[in-house]
Amino acid sequence: MQKDQSFIEIIEEYVESDKITLPPFDKTALRIQQEIQKKDVKLSRIEKLIIADPAMSSQVLKLANSSFFRGLSKVMTVRESIIRLGLDEITRMVMILSQKKLYTTKNSFIRNYRNILWQHALVCALVSQWVAREAGFEETTQEVFFASLMHDIGKLFLITVIEKIKISKEAAFMPSKTVINEIINSQHTRQGYNLLKKWNLPDQYCQVTKKHHDKKFDNANVPLIILRLVNKTCNKIGVSIEARNDAANSVTAEANFFGFSEIKLAELELQIEDSVKRVSSHYNIGKSVRKG
Ligand SMILES: [Fe+2]
Numbered sequence: 698m699q700k701d702q703s704f705i706e707i708i709e710e711y712v713e714s715d716k717i718t719l720p721p722f723d724k725t726a727l728r729i730q731q732e733i734q735k736k737d738v739k740l741s742r743i744e745k746l747i748i749a750d751p752a753m754s755s756q757v758l759k760l761a762n763s764s765f766f767r768g769l770s771k772v773m774t775v776r777e778s779i780i781r782l783g784l785d786e787i788t789r790m791v792m793i794l795s796q797k798k799l800y801t802t803k804n805s806f807i808r809n810y811r812n813i814l815w816q817h818a819l820v821c822a823l824v825s826q827w828v829a830r831e832a833g834f835e836e837t838t839q840e841v842f843f844a845s846l847m848h849d850i851g852k853l854f855l856i857t858v859i860e861k862i863k864i865s866k867e868a869a870f871m872p873s874k875t876v877i878n879e880i881i882n883s884q885h886t887r888q889g890y891n892l893l894k895k896w897n898l899p900d901q902y903c904q905v906t907k908k909h910h911d912k913k914f915d916n917a918n919v920p921l922i923i924l925r926l927v928n929k930t931c932n933k934i935g936v937s938i939e940a941r942n943d944a945a946n947s948v949t950a951e952a953n954f955f956g957f958s959e960i961k962l963a964e965l966e967l968q969i970e971d972s973v974k975r976v977s978s979h980y981n982i983g984k985s986v987r988k989g
């Protein structure tokens with residue numbers, strides 16, 4: 698490291714040297730994602746994939762027996778869990794569980810940042826599905842869920858890099874939270890895109906990550922437009938790490954694309970608020986999120 702390097706240059710050096718990578722994309726999650734997109738989805742195939750992953754199996758069982766299903770009989774097998782939760786919910790859960798691992802840290806410096814990021818990703822994913830249904834794109838809900846869950850993965854990657862730089866003491870001093878946020882906001886779409894490409898995820902997901910903050914959107918990419926609408930609304934009402942910025946958070950173009958009225962947009966805000974509560978109770982996620 699050279700003495701007069703800027704903080705951004707140190708980050709770039711870390712990224713390019715491959716000193717830091719996020720763990721590879723969870724194989725079980727990826728295979729289930731591929732399986733669910735087939736026309737004849739086989740429950741037995743999904744069951745096999747989950748059983749082959751003991752950690753995933755135990756979490757699926759735990760969820761099927763969670764307080765949400767209190768009053769129903771205890772389920773003992775992965776198959777019974779799939780039947781209780783349904784294939785769509787199981788797929789969502791597998792994605793959520795595989796992604797959640799990436800967001801946990803022992804480092805208090807970034808723990809709250811990661812928690813807010815995780816809550817934002819999850820709420821965007823759940824509410825994007827609602828928008829897909831309301832806008833008449835029911836058939837895209839799985840794709841929309843996954844694309845939205847991953848859209849800010851570049852932020853997670855960058856905060857991991859910054860955490861490592863802090864531990865290594867390679868930077869002369871650590872910039873303020875505001876500066877760190879600025880760096881992450883300006884770099885995360887590019888870094889996220891590179892990461893998803895590295896993970897060999899389908900291009901439609903990579904594009905959503907890459908283009909979700911572009912000034913204009915591609916009319917042919919429905920998951921992208923849905924995520925933009927939800928993401929900006931989350932930012933506007935504070936379910937996000939991003940600063941509120943009314944001009945940047947205008948949803949007029951996206952709302953017009955789907956023919957969403959003011960009333961529908963108000964419903965969307967309610968859906969977001971509702972999901973924040975839901976991810977805390979049902980998924981037991983985000984309880985530790987503190988603002989600021
Ligand atoms: Fe973003």
Ligand SMILES: [Fe+2]
Pocket residue numbers: 817848849928
């Ligand atoms: Fe976002």
